[in-house]
Amino acid sequence: MKESEIVDMVSRKLTPYILLLGLYLVSFGHLSPGGGFQGGAVLATGIIQLALARGVRATTRVFPLRRFSLVETAGFFLFLLIGTVGMLAGLSFLGIFLPTGTPGRIPSAGFIFFLNLIIGMKVAAGMSLICLTILKEQGT
């Protein structure tokens, strides 16, 4: 791929802010527009942009593909675990077992906050894994 100073510089300066915006969208998903899936997509955008500008090999040195698969799988099992804890607490599967608190405060909304975190990590890992694998196959 042809080297470009501008793309290289801009992508490296921009990626931390994109990741920060993604984390904000994930962690405030129960209070403001956003949520796990949207924030995860933004997080993946940052990582994919880094891969497009700097190449897959340099990106996988910071974000190893194996760790992405680990996060993707662990997210699913954590989701199931949260559902099962609801059953152990005497409710239905995925019943809301945490106190909902006062709407609007940051620790509120039961497990919605934790599910947003899990889904955000999972979507970011999954999308990045798919894109990096395809880019690697193409030899970028």
Added chain:
Amino acid sequence: MGRQVKRALAIVLLAALAAVLFLTLDLGAAAPAALRDYLFERGSEETGSINLVSAIYLGYRVFDTLGETVVMLVSVMGVAAVLGEHG
């Protein structure tokens, strides 16, 4: 039958189907109003989330979201199995 005739027949049939579907459309349907009002009034209170989209997709419909994560997992597994080097 020639190709032109077949194509014309298909267009006529599809146009008739579209006309029937359009005529049966009820644009003034009032069915979802009760659900909408319920969610608007009690959604935040029951799940604790101000964002009603989150309240629905991680509160009332969280089982759907579980299925969605399974879809994501399976698609990642498919890509990794076809293209990945460590399977």
